[in-house]
Amino acid sequence: MKQIVKRLLETIVVLLGVILLIFIMLRVVPGDPVTTLLGEHVNQQTIDRLTKTMHLDRPILEQFFLYVGGLLRGDMGQSYKYNRPVTQMIMDAFPYTLALAIMASIFAWALGLILGIFAAVKQNRLPDHLFMGISLFGVSMPVFMAALFLQYLFAFKWKVLPLKADGSFLSMILPAIALGWNSAGSVARITRSSLLEAMQADYIDTAKAKGLLGRAVILRHALKNSMLPVITMMALQLSSMLSGAVISETVFAIPGIGRLATSAIENRDMPVLQGTVIFTTVIVIAGNFIADILYSVLDPRIRKAA
Amino acid sequence: MAMSEKKEKETVTKTDPEDVLELHDLKSWFYTEKGIVKAVDGVNLRIPKGKIVGLVGESGCGKSMTARSIMGLLKFPGRIAGGSILFDGKDLAKLGEKELRSICGKDISMVFQEPMTSLNPVLKVGRQVSETLLVHNPEIGREEARKRVVDMFGKVGIPEPEKRYDSYPHELSGGLRQRVCIAMAMICRPKLLIADEPTTALDVTIEAQILKLMQQLCAESGTSILIITHNLGVVAEICDEVYVMYAGRIVEQADTFELFDHVEHPYTKGLMASIPRIGKNPERLYTIPGVVPNLLHLPQGCAFCTRCPCATEQCRTEKPVLTEIREGHWSACFLNQAKSE
Ligand SMILES: Nc1ncnc2c1ncn2[C@@H]1O[C@H](COP(=O)(O)OP(=O)(O)OP(=O)(O)O)[C@@H](O)[C@H]1O
Ligand SMILES: [Mg+2]
Secondary structure: OHHHHHHHHHHHHHHHHHHHHHHHHHHHOOOOHHHHHHOOOOOHHHHHHHHHHOOOOOOHHHHHHHHHHHHHOOOOOEOOOOOOEHHHHHHHHHHHHHHHHHHHHHHHHHHHHHHHHHHHHOOOOHHHHHHHHHHHHHHHOOHHHHHHHHHHHHHHHOOOOOOOOOOOHHHHHHHHHHHHHHHHHHHHHHHHHHHHHHHOOHHHHHHHHHOOOHHHHHHHHHHHHHHHHHHHHHHHHHHHHHOOOHHHHHHOOOOOHHHHHHHHHHOOOHHHHHHHHHHHHHHHHHHHHHHHHHHHHHOHHHHHHO | OHHHHHHHHOOOOOOOOOEEEEEEEEEEEEEEOOEEEEEEEEEEEEEEOOOEEEEEOOOOOOHHHHHHHHHOOOOOOEEEEEEEEEEOOEEHHHOOHHHHHHHEOOOEEEEOOOOOOOOOOOOOHHHHHHHHHHHHOHHHHHHHHHHHHHHHHHHOOOOOHHHHOOOOHHHOOHHHHHHHHHHHHHOOOOOEEEEEOOOOOOOHHHHHHHHHHHHHHHHHHOOEEEEEEOOHHHHHHHOOEEEEEEOOEEEEEEEHHHHHHOOOOHHHHHHHHOOOOOOOOOOOOOOOOOOOOOOOOOOOOOOOOOOOOOOOHHHHHOOOOOEEEEOOEEEOOHHHHHHHO
16 A cells, blocks of 8 residues: 555655656757747737746746646646637546547457467467467558558448548447557567466466366466466556557547647647647556556455555 | 387386375486486385485585475476386376376375465465365365464464464464464375475574474374485384485485484494584584585486495495385495395
């Protein structure tokens, strides 16, 4: 418990540091947000007024504290371009990203675990080589290629699934597969190697000496021990998917976080960009935190120490 | 060569009804890239009902591989290359995995050397023991299994057995963990308990307790023990019969009194001389000179000839065979055999 509180405090410090860093980085990129917002031909008075309401005339550190204060109230400022609250825009986009990430994870984990376990059981035999070949292909295939390929085959050529996301379940299948493809490959590989390592342990001999058959030995003894690194990896994967799948979202026109961030870059819409970057950072850090906690919940040796 | 091949093919089925387990010419070989490592090379061994048999020898001489062969636990690239393991009218060396597993844990069980690593770190110790019970008797149900395990924990001297049932291995001391392993091995009242250096990882006071415990439990249930050790002190303490192993073969065999009274084989003499004894000039502790030969490059003759103080030309060129040199006393040494003739 003490450990968890300590980790939580650490996490908050890291978060503040990251926000400051993002804040400064986005301030030093060239281009004046006010002119971006109003266009070239406006009078100085309007510019000054806007600069003031956006606190752009204050020192950068003060701006930072004003911003953090706003964050605590759930206020991330207004979009320059759409003149809407950034928090609102992120909350509108997030459900799409969430749905995509969950579907992609389910696909990736189910496929990855099954392939990995099967490959480990059939170590060095044909299914092992076959599955590990497939997963290497998965790991090394860029997302945009997978996305375009799937889109071409299933949506364009065979017309069995929608070309673009329209909010329906069916339309999310292709983007989820495209996004989950990589993760499935890495889950399969880490499952296999971790399971094979666990199978070498002394307690596996004990289990066999007790009279357990191969399948029971794997399911009851090796699997739980081998799942620690796999689950940590899964938590990290999920958080990275939640932080926006830019490519999948772009190819399939899903209005999620990734799309929001890319369009904010195109529009030089600093509050939106800043908001999405901070939002995704929070998710990634939270993912790491949860992965750590999961690790200690699953492993009794760490659990007791905590 | 031709002769040994012929030997490998014939199956020995004759068993003495007084024995629980018989090894006939057991060969467990590792087919490595560098060549065949004959870790166990033609071992004959009998474990009579209710008796405690010791298997002794230095590190690397094949004791564990003999035990693992019986339990079907040889790891790739090792496998049983010949001979038979007779138990209950069956040859375990030829049984399928499923049949063998139905015997392991129930009729033959094993305690390993390292109590630290031989228990699963993420499962409660009580569950690990009740699992053995449930695999072989699924009909008794979880609750009854728990009750019996708690009972057994009490018997093996685990304090607060009810509470300890829900402990994880890392919460127990080495001695307690080995008690858990013994409980696991004895819970089905097996006919044979194989203990592979069960006390090597523990300190001396606990060693004595654990040995006593095994002896007492097995006496109660009529279980025979095959105890593997490199410590002749342990043998003297509890064994009825002793087999001395060197480089994959049995070099001397006798009952414990006979062996300690009349040691014959120079290797066993060396082992005896290296037991520390109170009062007998402890400042000059003997060790056998040289090292165990590489199993890939064994000498042409007797495997011990490179370290033997009395090796002759014959020892270097011919392999001695295990021969009965006196009633119930066997030795694989030309000198012993010459003396007895
Ligand atoms: N995977 C393997 N590949 C090749 N040889 C092996 C392998 N495993 C074991 N051996 C050989 O088997 C021999 C016997 O090993 P074993 O573990 O039975 O010795 P031991 O008598 O139990 O020794 P210890 O007292 O150290 O436990 C070793 O000398 C080693 O050369
Ligand atoms: Mg050993």
